[in-house]
Amino acid sequence: MKSFTIVDYAAFGFWILISITLSYLVVRKFGFFGGSRENQKTLAIGLIVGHLLYLVWKTLWLLIVN
Secondary structure: OOOOOHHHHHHHHHHHHHHHHHHHHHHHHOOHHHHOHHHHHHHHHHHHHHHHHHHHHHHHHHHHHO
């Protein structure tokens, strides 16, 4: 079975930084979603969880293919 590589793990770590930055820019700087800190945290967590779901999907796909 193919497994995750160091690139996959690095991409996920980089995605966490991108999620935090995007949520800060969208919520605080542009004032979307009310501009509160709670909304910023929710957006960052949502982006990170979305990427985790992608990793789960990728794992299942690799299991199905092999």
